[in-house]
Amino acid sequence: xxxxxxxxxxxxxxxxxxxxxxxxxxxxxxxxxxxxxxxxxxxxxxxxxxxxxxxxxxxxxxxxxxxxxxxxxxxxxxxxxxxxxxxxxxxxxxxxxxxxxxxxxxxxxxxxxxxxxxxxxxxxxxxxxxxxxxxxxxxxxxxxxxxxxxxxxxxxxxxxxxxxxxxxxxxxxxxxxxxxxxxxxxxxxxxxxxxxxxxxxxxxxxxxxxxxxxxxxxxxxxxxxxxxxxxxxxxxxxxxxxxxxxxxxxxxxxxxxxxxxxxxxxxxxxxxxxxxxxxxxxxxxxxxxxxxxxxxxxxxxxxxxxxxxxxxxxxxxxxxxxxxxxxxxxxxxxxxxxxxxxxxxxxxxxxxxxxxxxxxxxxxxxxxxxxxxxxxxxxxxxxxxxxxxxxxxxxxxxxxx
Amino acid sequence: xxxxxxxxxxxxxxxxxxxxxxxxxxxxxxxxxxxxxxxxxxxxxxxxxxxxxxxxxxxxxxxxxxxxxxxxxxxxxxxxxxxxxxxxxxxxxxxxxxxxxxxxxxxxxxxxxxxxxxxxxxxxxxxxxxxxxxxxxxxxxx
Numbered sequence: 124x125x126x127x128x129x130x131x132x133x134x135x136x137x138x139x140x141x142x143x144x145x146x147x148x149x150x151x152x153x154x155x156x157x158x159x160x161x162x163x164x165x166x167x168x169x170x171x172x173x174x175x176x177x178x179x180x181x182x183x184x185x186x187x188x189x190x191x192x193x194x195x196x197x198x199x200x201x202x203x204x205x206x207x208x209x210x211x212x213x214x215x216x217x218x219x220x221x222x223x224x225x226x227x228x229x230x231x232x233x234x235x236x237x238x239x240x241x242x243x244x245x246x247x248x249x250x251x252x253x254x255x256x257x258x259x260x261x262x263x264x265x266x267x268x269x270x271x272x273x274x275x276x277x278x279x280x281x282x283x284x285x286x287x288x289x290x291x292x293x294x295x296x297x298x299x300x301x302x303x304x305x306x307x308x309x310x311x312x313x314x315x316x317x318x319x320x321x322x323x324x325x326x327x328x329x330x331x332x333x334x335x336x337x338x339x340x341x342x343x344x345x346x347x348x349x350x351x352x353x354x355x356x357x358x359x360x361x362x363x364x365x366x367x368x369x370x371x372x373x374x375x376x377x378x379x380x381x382x383x384x385x386x387x388x389x390x391x392x393x394x395x396x397x398x399x400x401x402x403x404x405x406x407x408x409x410x411x412x413x414x415x416x417x418x419x420x421x422x423x424x425x426x427x428x429x430x431x432x433x434x435x436x437x438x439x440x441x442x443x444x445x446x447x448x449x450x451x452x453x454x455x456x457x458x459x460x461x462x463x464x465x466x467x468x469x470x471x472x473x474x475x476x477x478x479x480x481x482x483x484x485x486x487x488x489x490x491x492x493x494x495x496x497x498x499x500x501x502x503x504x505x506x507x508x509x510x511x512x513x514x515x516x517x518x519x520x521x522x523x524x
Numbered sequence: 525x526x527x528x529x530x531x532x533x534x535x536x537x538x539x540x541x542x543x544x545x546x547x548x549x550x551x552x553x554x555x556x557x558x559x560x561x562x563x564x565x566x567x568x569x570x571x572x573x574x575x576x577x578x579x580x581x582x583x584x585x586x587x588x589x590x591x592x593x594x595x596x597x598x599x600x601x602x603x604x605x606x607x608x609x610x611x612x613x614x615x616x617x618x619x620x621x622x623x624x625x626x627x628x629x630x631x632x633x634x635x636x637x638x639x640x641x642x643x644x645x646x647x648x649x650x651x652x653x654x655x656x657x658x659x660x661x662x663x664x665x666x
Contacts, residue, residue, distance in 0.1 A: 431583035435527075435536075507581055508581035
């Protein structure tokens with residue numbers, strides 16, 4: 124396979140060269156345990172401290188100690204939600220508000236809490252994939268312990284009004300968490316301006332290494348400990364630090380945050396050109412709001428075809444992409460995100476997600492625009508569902524005529 | 525999840541795709557809500573399936589199993605075609621990932637649905653010969 128276009132940056136990203144270079148010493152000669160007293164340990168401790176300061180600056184957190192290193196986005200989400208639930212439960216508050224299209228790290232944590240006696244309200248996300256602050260306000264109750272809403276959706280890339288939603292929660296003295304895994308490094312994020320209590324992030328989404336992430340915890344919020352053991356992460360999340368991972372994450376984040384305006388401009392232009400081009404295909408649609416979406420996110424449905432077939436055909440043409448079809452999720456239901464937008468099952472099965480990053484070029488967009496339409500035509504030519512759609516159209520036209 | 529080379533070959537170069545306008549039997553199984561529909565067309569002469577084709581809406585495995593099922597019954601007697609099992613389709617494809625087994629079941633059912641239609645057109649009740657064509661459930665696992 125000669126040509127290769129990676130268009131799945133929402134799944135994961137390539138490790139940046141700078142991050143790798145920064146990590147190397149901690150994978151080789153600087154192997155000391157940060158908790159050890161001798162100099163070898165001290166060097167590791169210094170590296171972890173410096174990384175924490177970098178993370179603090181990138182998120183504009185008040186203090187380095189507001190950043191807690193964890194193993195990734197799912198751990199951060201689990202800790203934030205279960206911790207906030209425990210705080211609420213002590214005050215007799217056992218109601219949590221979230222949304223229908225959260226990541227499974229959030230939804231499955233909420234399923235667990237439901238079994239523990241919590242009541243869960245999932246807000247609708249409407250056709251445009253955006254949560255409405257007035258609907259959040261209406262859902263808040265006396266016993267609401269936490270509101271958790273993702274910053275940007277991982278499938279359709281829609282950006283939520285986090286600042287407004289957080290203000291609504293705080294007006295009613297309710298804690299606010301955001302899963303910002305898809306947003307950090309891509310959108311400017313200032314935890315003080317947003318005023319959030321908890322924010323989750325994952326390193327490998329912004330060209331950092333896998334297996335590392337962070338949770339921002341607002342000062343004074345005494346989140347229960349996640350892992351008992353040593354004194355790492357102020358005793359809240361024990362375990363010897365993943366020094367190389369932490370250093371790589373901080374390096375990658377600094378690099379990503381430093382080029383947000385240029386990247387946004389470039390990727391938005393590429394995204395919009397691709398969407399406009401793909402919309403020329405008969406019976407295609409964009410999933411989620413076109414304006415309030417991540418710069419590199421394209422998510423479309425093509426009626427009459429199934430997403431996995433489209434992905435396999437694209438893979439044969441050298442394009443790595445993703446789909447919300449049931450076949451690709453391992454379950455037999457199409458993506459809960461697309462269903463939350465109100466799409467019928469048969470249309471949700473035919474979805475395609477392409478997510479772009481710094482490595483992608485305008486030529487990639489040209490290439491994708493040249494290969495997708497013939498693939499869809501071919502799949503439709505062999506699809507009995509498409510045959511039905513065409514016949515129904517003919518029938519409707521005759522009626523009108 | 526990875527497909528075998530045979531599955532990928534039958535997906536990328538499916539055999540016997542399209543409609544047979546003068547088919548002697550047409551069968552369709554599956555539904556759009558589940559994400560797969562298979563439609564099979566057969567031509568029969570002197571109890572032999574002289575030609576067969578398919579149209580499929582579905583994942584890679586759905587297309588590959590359709591293609592393989594048509595290959596397995598082409599040129600065979602209708603009695604042999606009735607004996608086609610989903611297991612035979614899977615084996616001929618060097619296996620399928622567990623979540624895709626239902627595609628091979630659909631392919632077997634689609635052939636049987638086409639044979640049922642053939643018998644019905646001949647004025648013969650297909651049920652005693654072919655059996656009932658069951659609606660394949662969306663949610664087979666778990």
